[in-house]
Amino acid sequence: MLDIKWIRENSEALDKALQSRGAEALSAELIAADEKRRSLVQSLQDMQSRRNAASKEIGQALGKGDKDRAEALKAEVAELKGRMQDAEEGTRQADAALDDMLMRLPNVPLESVPVGSDENDNREERKVGAKPGWAHKAAEHYEIGEDLGLLDFEAAARISGARFTVVKGQLARLERALGQFMLDLHTTEHGYTEVNPPLLVRDDALYGTGQLPKFSEDLFKTTDGRWMIPTAEVPLTNLVYGELLDHDTLPLRFTALTPCFRSEAGSAGRDTRGMLRQHQFNKCELVSIVDAEHGVEEHERMTACAEEVLKRLGLHYRVMTLCTGDMGFGAQKTYDLEVWLPGQDTYREISSCSVCGDFQGRRMNARYRDPDGKGTRFVTTLNGSGVAVGRALIAVMENYLEEDGSITVPEALLPYMGGITRIEKAD
Structure with missing residues (x-):
C-alpha cells in the first residue's frame, strides 16, 4: 500500500507510474477522497473542541447563577453529541473508502524497470x-x-x-x-x-x-x-x-x-x-x-x-x-x-x-x-x-x-x- 502523504506530494509521479503499468491515472481521485476524509476529521475535531468548551461554560454559568445560559449550553452540547455521532460514522466511511482505494493501488516501479505493456x-x-x-x-x-x-x-x-x-x-x-x-x-x-x-x-x-x-x-x-x-x-x-x-x-x-x-x-x-x-x-x-x-x-x-x-x-x-x-x-x-x-x-x-x-x-x-x-x-x-x-x-x-x-x-x-x-x- 502506498502512503497517501507521498501521493499528495508526488501526484504526477504516481499517475505516470500507474500509466506505465497500464492502469488509469488516479491521483486526483485519491487526493479528493483524502480531502473529504480530512475535512470530516477536522469538522469532528472542531465539534469535540466546542463540546468540551461548552461543558466548561455550563459550570461557569451555574456558578454565576445564570440558569438560562446553562440550559442553552446544555442544549448545544446535546445537539453537538448527535452531530458528532453522524460525523464519526461519516469519518469511518471516508477512512474505509480511502483505504479500499489504496489497497487496490499497485506499487510504483523503480526507475531501473523498463517501461512496457507485456x-x-x-x-x-x-x-x-x-x-x-x-x-x-x-x-x-x-x-x-x-x-x-x-x-x-x-x-x-x-x-x-x-x-x-x-x-x-x-x-x-x-x-x-x-x-x-x-x-x-x-x-x-x-x-x-x-x-x-x-x-x-x-x-x-x-x-x-x-x-x-x-x-x-x-x-x-x-x-x-x-x-x-x-x-x-x-x-x-x-x-x-x-x-x-x-x-x-x-x-x-x-x-x-x-x-x-x-x-x-x-x-x-x-x-x-x-x-x-x-x-x-x-x-x-x-x-x-x-x-x-x-x-x-x-x-x-x-x-x-x-x-x-x-x-x-x-x-x-x-x-x-x-x-x-x-x-x-x-x-x-x-x-x-x-x-x-x-x-x-x-x-x-x-x-x-x-x-x-x-x-x-x-x-x-x-x-x-x-x-x-x-x-x-x-x-x-x-x-x-x-x-x-x-x-x-x-x-x-x-x-x-x-x-x-x-x-x-x-x-x-x-x-x-x-x-x-x-x-x-x-x-
Missing part, C-alpha cells in the same frame, strides 16, 4: 549455461512421463478434475528430491531459516501481501472462510505482521517448501496439457525482511540464490527484468528466471524474484526501530521462488531425456535418490 517488452539481462547438446528428438514432459508410465493425468482428472496430476514411482521420488535439495541449499549455504507454515490463512494475511482485495478470483476459499495459500510468500511474509522489530534483528530470511493452490482464473485455455499450470503444485519459497536501505541489494542476492539452484541442476536459463506492464501487483522490480525446455523449444518461467519496498510492510503494519532511535519505519519485503518444484521437474525431464526415453538423474540430486541414477519405464 512480456514482449521485458529486458533480457543474461543467459547462463548451455542447451542440451544431444542429437535425439526432444519431447514434452507429459509425453515423457506418460511413456514411462509415471504421469497419470486421466486418474487425476477422475479424482479432482482438470489441472491436476498424479506423479508416481521414481518420478515422484525425483520431485521429492528436488524440493529437498532446494531446502538444503537455501538453509545450509544461503542463510535462510526453514519454516513449516500454515497452508490456510485468514483475510488479513492476504491483504498484507496484496492478494486481497483485488485478486480473490485467483484463490481458493474454504467453507470456514479461510484461504488456501497461493504461495508460501503469504504466511512467511506475515510472520512479521503487526510487529515492531529491533533494527539489529534484520535481515530476516525464511524459506519453505509447501503445496500452493491457485484457481488460475485468468489463465483459461493456457497450458492445458501437462503440469505447467496446475491448481496444486509444490514450490520452494524465499522471503526476506530487510530495512529500507538494503532492498535493492537483497533483491540481487535473492535472485542469485534462486539461480544457484538452476546452475547446480545444470539447466540452461535466462534472467529477465519484467517491464512495468508485466510486473506483479506488489512489486517494485522483478527478475524472472526462465528455464530452457527443449520439448517446447522455448524458455518458461521457473522463478520470479521481487522487491516490494515498504508496500507490504505498510499493509501489514510491520515496522522496525530506526537505528538512530528517532522513530520507526516500515520494513522492506522481498519474495521469490527458489524455485518452483513442479517446473524444475519438467525441466529435468526434458533436459535430461535419453534416446531410449529414460531420464538421467542430475548429479546434484543423486544424494537424495537412494542409488537411483536413471528414471526408467515403470514395470
Whole structure:
C-alpha cells in the first residue's frame, strides 16, 4: 500500500507510474477522497473542541447563577453529541473508502524497470549455461512421463478434475528430491531459516501481501472462510505482521517448501496439457525482511540464490527484468528466471524474484526501530521462488531425456535418490 502523504506530494509521479503499468491515472481521485476524509476529521475535531468548551461554560454559568445560559449550553452540547455521532460514522466511511482505494493501488516501479505493456517488452539481462547438446528428438514432459508410465493425468482428472496430476514411482521420488535439495541449499549455504507454515490463512494475511482485495478470483476459499495459500510468500511474509522489530534483528530470511493452490482464473485455455499450470503444485519459497536501505541489494542476492539452484541442476536459463506492464501487483522490480525446455523449444518461467519496498510492510503494519532511535519505519519485503518444484521437474525431464526415453538423474540430486541414477519405464 502506498502512503497517501507521498501521493499528495508526488501526484504526477504516481499517475505516470500507474500509466506505465497500464492502469488509469488516479491521483486526483485519491487526493479528493483524502480531502473529504480530512475535512470530516477536522469538522469532528472542531465539534469535540466546542463540546468540551461548552461543558466548561455550563459550570461557569451555574456558578454565576445564570440558569438560562446553562440550559442553552446544555442544549448545544446535546445537539453537538448527535452531530458528532453522524460525523464519526461519516469519518469511518471516508477512512474505509480511502483505504479500499489504496489497497487496490499497485506499487510504483523503480526507475531501473523498463517501461512496457507485456512480456514482449521485458529486458533480457543474461543467459547462463548451455542447451542440451544431444542429437535425439526432444519431447514434452507429459509425453515423457506418460511413456514411462509415471504421469497419470486421466486418474487425476477422475479424482479432482482438470489441472491436476498424479506423479508416481521414481518420478515422484525425483520431485521429492528436488524440493529437498532446494531446502538444503537455501538453509545450509544461503542463510535462510526453514519454516513449516500454515497452508490456510485468514483475510488479513492476504491483504498484507496484496492478494486481497483485488485478486480473490485467483484463490481458493474454504467453507470456514479461510484461504488456501497461493504461495508460501503469504504466511512467511506475515510472520512479521503487526510487529515492531529491533533494527539489529534484520535481515530476516525464511524459506519453505509447501503445496500452493491457485484457481488460475485468468489463465483459461493456457497450458492445458501437462503440469505447467496446475491448481496444486509444490514450490520452494524465499522471503526476506530487510530495512529500507538494503532492498535493492537483497533483491540481487535473492535472485542469485534462486539461480544457484538452476546452475547446480545444470539447466540452461535466462534472467529477465519484467517491464512495468508485466510486473506483479506488489512489486517494485522483478527478475524472472526462465528455464530452457527443449520439448517446447522455448524458455518458461521457473522463478520470479521481487522487491516490494515498504508496500507490504505498510499493509501489514510491520515496522522496525530506526537505528538512530528517532522513530520507526516500515520494513522492506522481498519474495521469490527458489524455485518452483513442479517446473524444475519438467525441466529435468526434458533436459535430461535419453534416446531410449529414460531420464538421467542430475548429479546434484543423486544424494537424495537412494542409488537411483536413471528414471526408467515403470514395470
